[in-house]
Amino acid sequence: xxxxxxxxxxxxxxxxxxxxxxxxxxxxxxxxxxxxxxxxxxxxxxxxxxxxxxxxxxxxxxxxxxxxxxxxxxxxxxxxxxxxxxxxxxxxxxxxxxxxxxxxxxxxxxxxxxxxxxxxxxxxxxxxxxxxxxxxxxxxxxxxxxxxxxxxxxxxxxxxxxxxxxxxxxxxxxxxxxxxxxxxxxxxxxxxxxxxxxxxxxxxxxxxxxxxxxxxxxxxxxxxxxxxxxxxxxxxxxxxxxxxxxxxxxxxxxxxxxxxxxxxxxxxxxxxxxxxxxxxxxxxxxxxxxxxxxxxxxxxxxxxxxxxxxxxxxxxxxxxxxxxxxxxxxxxxxxxxxxxxxxxxxxxxxxxxxxxxxxxxxxxxxxxxxxxxxxxxxxxxxxxxxxxxxxxxxxxxxxxxxxxxxxxxxxxxxxxxxxxxxxxxxxxxxxxxxxxxxxxxxxxxxxxxxx
Amino acid sequence: xxxxxxxxxxxxxxxxxxxxxxxxxxxxxxxxxxxxxxxxxxxxxxxxxxxxxxxxxxxxxxxxxxxxxxxxxxxxxxxxxxxxxxxxxxxxxxxxxxxxxxxxxxxxxxxxxxxxxxxxxxxxxxxxxxxxxxxxxxxxxxxxxxxxxxxxxxxxxxxxxxxxxxxxxxxxxxxxxxxxxxxxxxxxxxxxxxxxxxxxxxxxxxxxxxxxxxxxxxxxxxxxxxxxxxxxxxxxxxxxxxxxxxxxxxxxxxxxxxxxxxxxxxxxxxxxxxxxxxxxxxxxxxxxxxxxxxxxxxxxxxxxxxxxxxxxxxxxxxxxxxxxxxxxxxxxxxxxxxxxxxxxxxxxxxxxxxxxxxxxxxxxxxxxxxxxxxxxxxxxxxxxxxxxxxxxxxxxxxxxxxxxxxxxxxxxxxxxxxxxxxxxxxxxxxxxx
Numbered sequence: 105x106x107x108x109x110x111x112x113x114x115x116x117x118x119x120x121x122x123x124x125x126x127x128x129x130x131x132x133x134x135x136x137x138x139x140x141x142x143x144x145x146x147x148x149x150x151x152x153x154x155x156x157x158x159x160x161x162x163x164x165x166x167x168x169x170x171x172x173x174x175x176x177x178x179x180x181x182x183x184x185x186x187x188x189x190x191x192x193x194x195x196x197x198x199x200x201x202x203x204x205x206x207x208x209x210x211x212x213x214x215x216x217x218x219x220x221x222x223x224x225x226x227x228x229x230x231x232x233x234x235x236x237x238x239x240x241x242x243x244x245x246x247x248x249x250x251x252x253x254x255x256x257x258x259x260x261x262x263x264x265x266x267x268x269x270x271x272x273x274x275x276x277x278x279x280x281x282x283x284x285x286x287x288x289x290x291x292x293x294x295x296x297x298x299x300x301x302x303x304x305x306x307x308x309x310x311x312x313x314x315x316x317x318x319x320x321x322x323x324x325x326x327x328x329x330x331x332x333x334x335x336x337x338x339x340x341x342x343x344x345x346x347x348x349x350x351x352x353x354x355x356x357x358x359x360x361x362x363x364x365x366x367x368x369x370x371x372x373x374x375x376x377x378x379x380x381x382x383x384x385x386x387x388x389x390x391x392x393x394x395x396x397x398x399x400x401x402x403x404x405x406x407x408x409x410x411x412x413x414x415x416x417x418x419x420x421x422x423x424x425x426x427x428x429x430x431x432x433x434x435x436x437x438x439x440x441x442x443x444x445x446x447x448x449x450x451x452x453x454x455x456x457x458x459x460x461x462x463x464x465x466x467x468x469x470x471x472x473x474x475x476x477x478x479x480x481x482x483x484x485x486x487x488x489x490x491x492x493x494x495x496x497x498x499x500x501x502x503x504x505x506x507x508x509x510x511x512x513x514x515x516x517x518x519x520x521x522x523x524x525x526x527x528x529x530x531x532x533x534x535x536x537x538x539x540x541x542x543x544x545x546x547x548x549x550x551x552x553x554x555x
Numbered sequence: 556x557x558x559x560x561x562x563x564x565x566x567x568x569x570x571x572x573x574x575x576x577x578x579x580x581x582x583x584x585x586x587x588x589x590x591x592x593x594x595x596x597x598x599x600x601x602x603x604x605x606x607x608x609x610x611x612x613x614x615x616x617x618x619x620x621x622x623x624x625x626x627x628x629x630x631x632x633x634x635x636x637x638x639x640x641x642x643x644x645x646x647x648x649x650x651x652x653x654x655x656x657x658x659x660x661x662x663x664x665x666x667x668x669x670x671x672x673x674x675x676x677x678x679x680x681x682x683x684x685x686x687x688x689x690x691x692x693x694x695x696x697x698x699x700x701x702x703x704x705x706x707x708x709x710x711x712x713x714x715x716x717x718x719x720x721x722x723x724x725x726x727x728x729x730x731x732x733x734x735x736x737x738x739x740x741x742x743x744x745x746x747x748x749x750x751x752x753x754x755x756x757x758x759x760x761x762x763x764x765x766x767x768x769x770x771x772x773x774x775x776x777x778x779x780x781x782x783x784x785x786x787x788x789x790x791x792x793x794x795x796x797x798x799x800x801x802x803x804x805x806x807x808x809x810x811x812x813x814x815x816x817x818x819x820x821x822x823x824x825x826x827x828x829x830x831x832x833x834x835x836x837x838x839x840x841x842x843x844x845x846x847x848x849x850x851x852x853x854x855x856x857x858x859x860x861x862x863x864x865x866x867x868x869x870x871x872x873x874x875x876x877x878x879x880x881x882x883x884x885x886x887x888x889x890x891x892x893x894x895x896x897x898x899x900x901x902x903x904x905x906x907x908x909x910x911x912x913x914x915x916x917x918x919x920x921x922x923x924x925x926x927x928x929x930x931x932x933x934x935x936x937x938x939x940x941x942x943x944x945x946x947x948x949x950x951x952x953x954x955x956x957x958x959x960x961x962x963x964x965x966x967x968x969x970x971x972x973x974x975x976x977x978x979x980x981x982x983x984x985x986x987x988x
Contacts, residue, residue, distance in 0.1 A: 113622060114664055116635055117657035123586070145584040146924040176838065184848060188838035193910075195917035197837075214921050241851045248854040248883045251804040255699040359801075362689070362697045393639075394630030403626055406685025409693055429693045431685075461634030468636020468655060475585050476928045554804075 119464060121501045122471040125480070127494035128316040132324050134303035134331035139484060139494060140316035141309075143477050149218045149312035149319075150481035151211040153225070154489045155305045156419060158339035162205050162274035166284035167296045170243045172200040172207070174293055177238035180231035184238065187224070196221050198228075204275065205341065205419045206489045207300050212478070215313040222326040229301060229330045234290040247282035254279065254554045257357060258429070261364035261530045263552055264355045268526040269368045269423055273345050283555050303331050305338040307488040311481045344370065344421035347526055351545040352439070354537060355530045355552065363435040363531030364427075367442065369524045371415045371424040372515075374492055380466075380503040381515040382424070386413045387462040388512070389449050389520055390426060394461065396445045397426070405441065407434040419490055424519050435531060436539035443522040443543075450521040453513040467501045566937070566947055567760045571768065573776030574748025578937055578947050579763045580755040582930075588756040589934030590662035591651040592670065593942050595751075596744035598645045598722030599785055599871075604731070607724010610643040611687050611732060612740055616650060617641070618679040621672035625679060628665050635661055638931070645722065645862055646782075646871050647942050653931040656757035660766055666752070667770035670745060675737055684729050691723050699802040703982055704809035704879055705862050711796045712811035712875055712978035717785045747771060749779040753938035753947070756930040786872055789813055794978040801985040805854070807881045808888045810895070811978035814860065814971065816872035818944065825957055826964035827876055828867055830972075831858035832915045833907050833965060834878070834898070839914065841898050842878070850894055852886040868949065869939040876972065888981050902969035906962035916958030923954040 128140040161168050176198065177184045191198045195214035198221070200207070209228075213221040253259050263278040270276040308327075310319045324331075347369060371386075372378040390397030390413030401411045411428035426446075430438040474480040474497065487496050518524070529536065533548055540546050567579040601608040619625040632639040637654035652662040695701035706721050713719035752771065754763045815823035834842045835858040846853040859877040861867040880891060907915075927933045927950075941947040 113631075114658075114660040116661070117655065119636075120586070120655055120657070146928045148921060148924050148928075185839055185844055189910075189914060192837050192839050192914040192918055195921035197921075212921065212925065214917065214924075238848075241848070244851075244883075245847070245854050248805060248881075252699070252854070252881065255802065255804045257697060360697060362692045392630070392633050394626060394633060399626070402686055403682065406682045407689070409686055409690035429689070429697075431689055431692070461630065464636045465633040468633075469638065471636065471655070472587070472638055472653065475587055475930065478925065478928070 119467065119505065121467065121505060122474065124498040127484070128320060129494065130320050132303070132308070132327065132331055136303040136306045136308055136327070136331060137488065138308040138310070138320055138323060139488060140314065140319045141311040141480070141484070142314060142316055143311055143480060144313040146477065147215045147313045148477060149213055149215050149310060149314055150477050151213070151221065151225070152309040152481055152485035153209040154307045154485050155207045155300055155302065156338045156489055157205060157207050157300055159274040159341050161300060163277045164284070165202060165277055166280035167288050167292055168202040168207055168300065169280050170239065170246060170285060170288040171293050171296050171300065172202045173242040173246050174234050174239050175200045175228060175232050175297070177242060178233050178235055179227050180233055181227060187228075190224055191221070194220050198224065208485065218314065218319070219322055219326060222323060226327055226330050232297060234293040234297070236290040239288070239290045239293060243285045243288050247285045250279055250282055250285065251554060254552065257360065257362070257364050257530050260355060260357065260552055261366045261528060264353065264528045264530065264549065265366045265368050265425075265526070268350070268353065268528060269347055271345055271347070273342060273420065275344070275418060275420060281553060281555055307485065309481055309485045309488070311484065312477050341420040344423070349523060349526050351547040352527045352529060352540050354533050354540065354546060354548045355528060356533045356548060357530050358532055360530065360532045361432060362429050363432055363529050363536055364429050365435065365439055365442065366528045367426040367525040369424050369519065369526065371422040371519055373422045374417055374490065374496065374500070378515050380500065380507045381511040382519050383415060383466055384459065384462045384504065384507055385449065385454070385512050385516040385520055386415055386424060387466060388454050388458045389413050389445065389516070392462060392465055396449065397442065400441050400445055401428055401430070401438055405434070405437070407431055407438040417490060424525070426525065432532060432535050435529065435536045436543050439527070439529070439540065440543050446520050446522040446525070449516045454509060454516065456509060459509050459512055463504055463507065466504050470501055568947070569764060571747065571772055573772070573774055574746070574779065575767070575771050576751045576941065577763065577767050578751060578753045578941055579758065579760045580753070580933070580937055580947070581758055581760060582755065583757050585930065586656050586757050587653060587930045588656040588659050588754065588758050589651065589653045589930040590659065590666065591649055591753045591934045591938045592666045593647050593649045593751050593753070593938040594744060595647060595749045595779065595782060595942050597643055597647050598720070599717040600744065600782055603716055604728060605736060606720045606728045607687070607722065608728070608732060608736065608740060609648060610723065611683065611729060612737060613641045613643045613648050614683040614687055615675055615680065615737060616669050616673065618683065619674045620669040621674060622668050623665060628669065631661060631665065637662070643722070644866050644869060647869060647939055649935060649939065651931065651935060653934070659754065659758055659762070663766050663770045667774065670747065670750070670771070671774045673741060673745075675734055677734060680732065680734060680737065684732060687724070687729060688726060695723060699800070699804070700807060700982070703807065704811075704877060704980060707798065708809045708811045708877060708978060708980050709875065711794050711980050712790075713787060713873070715785070715787045717783070718787060718873060743780050746777045746779070747774050748776050751938050751941045753934050753941070755934040755937060783871060790976040790978070793976045797981045797983055799983050799985050803982055803984050805881065806884050806888070806981065806983050807879070808979060808981045809880070810878040810892065811980070812876040812972045812975060814874055814876045817868065817870060817874055818872065823964070826960050826968040827971075828860050829912070829915060829957055829960045830902075830965050830968040831860045831876070832918065833902070833911060834858050836915065836918060841902065842895065845894060845898050846880070846891065850886070852891050852894070853880050853882040855881045866939070868953070869943050871943060888979070892979065896973065899969045899973050903966050903973055906966035909962065912960070912962060912965070919957050920954045
């Protein structure tokens, strides 16, 4: 039943590298680095004010988590409701969030209202008041949200894998638990605010429908009262520890109708010359839809809906992650097939066809990620907090375009070898314990505390 | 080089001989192009005993066609540097690609090939039934709060099969699906006359016309099948259900209300969309101020008009206005509902303040710009609105039409919620602490 087509399958076009926007880099008094980018397809501006945080604020994450909730709970000039109204009136959004190893204030606004939004930002930076009653309600609400998050099996799996990947490192901590959230007071937050929201550790990004020089000078004007502080070096982090792959760790979740299989190990950082080749190896293994892992686990066996591999980058280092949520009865089979595909790519290499597909996808998806204001703002802000220059927007796709098959195979041997990865499985221990012990040593862990 | 994306009104449209409607929205601000084929079929059209079939069929559309092997569709788009996926909603099923603009023809070729010559085998059907069952386990069965409220609330609020049944499908129905079912479903709903092709972004309308004709022109046409009407009478009494869920750590509930017909009473319906923003968009909104920050009785509250929130203007009547609440149980659901009612009464009585509507309008304008900044969202918005409303132009008009809604209209929307029998679905943790 071949169709009469006027044209057969179109030939692929020429590989095109993304057009890179001009990024203005400057430094405001007080050591605050600032980047400004014109991206004017829609009349909005994105603002990101990101701070690298110290290891102690990552391992003890309760304080920074409540800080993000309560920062907008009121200032010396208005209460939470009035502040929210002022932001909304500008066609704006303003929020704060604790990320893995940074603290980020994010805003977007109709372009004509940028100055007013920056004024509100400064009002919060200088005058957030952390009223005790509000803080008490915020930490209680956050504790409730945390209980809900910790009931999700994928969150449990992520937390368990952290403990395996980052022993004795702040990254092991993950989500704060309710008991520690309940101890955070208004006084703690006022002192954390001074410590974390330090211009010397900050990176400001202004991106959108703006003129970069003028926007930087406006930011300098408006932020001046906050910037008047002594400069000091940004906090540094210990590098990630080496890991011992160890046994298959079962994290018990009784009655689970699926198992969340997670493998993880080290990966090169974005400034490592092996990074582009590792990114491509991961795509060929499990990042593309037409990857080996998806083809095997999903399309051949029907064990799972969405198996995947990816690399997670932090300031302290990077990690390769392999994830699949699989049918309980097929847990060991799915892990066995995953290890088989890991071993196959580590030993047997990749084809030119696979490499070309991954290369084009990597460049194309980077192009899409940076094609919207918010996507480009998130990308640039994350790069700058990791100490990477804006030139990465150009150098990364260019290195992807040049990476050779030999380089990808070297990266696969080192980072995708099954012996390089730790394994955690969240599931019903009575249903999966025996299956899994037929393919490897198994240890049943105590499960996660939600206290 | 920094063209503004304000020209969504400059939409070109034409119809091929076989009935395929084509919408072209050129915009050269980035070298990317979005392509979508949206079929006028969704959960509400699937046959009885075959719940979940529309979504299962979406999976089957990636299993190969005459000139494309199983899952090769996705591989070809990704290896051209593009992104690709599909989704199924109550009233439509969307298939889409976004690519570097030089690869436009690849997407048209792939979409046309599966529209003309989908190739199905027993093996691929069985494989995708297994994959869909795992998808349902990830998102519903193994997930605390999974399927709440999009599956569980319509099951309470509606009585007739098209509106009330589970769009993900019962496992028994999925397992019973046959190749014959797929052939029937395809013959009925997957013809060019029942679809819209959208091409958006860095493209030239003349090229699109030529390429659309080349790839889709030879596909046989047939009249589009009827859909609906799905309207059903209003409940005669309040509908209540409690589900005990051992997986969840804290209680939650959802309220479901009927609202005006989005097609035939668009202005009235739009007032409900504004009401949803007044009630729960941002920390200044009425319900967040009252329940989260003043009473401190809830962890989170949100309003959804439509099934998922993003589909407010992609649905036919009847549509639910949903208020969704997660709470720690320090107050009962009835106490929290009473507080919601008092906020609705206040809005119904005196209406929103002028400043309140101006703030909501600014937020709607910013939200509009933000969503059309992405070529893929723009493509899907245009195509989905075209399928349901027959006017893709509505996407560009919506921010203004929403900001023109008067306080009285929002007040009567609030009164509309109060003056009806609602559905109240509660989720309760099995062990109440």
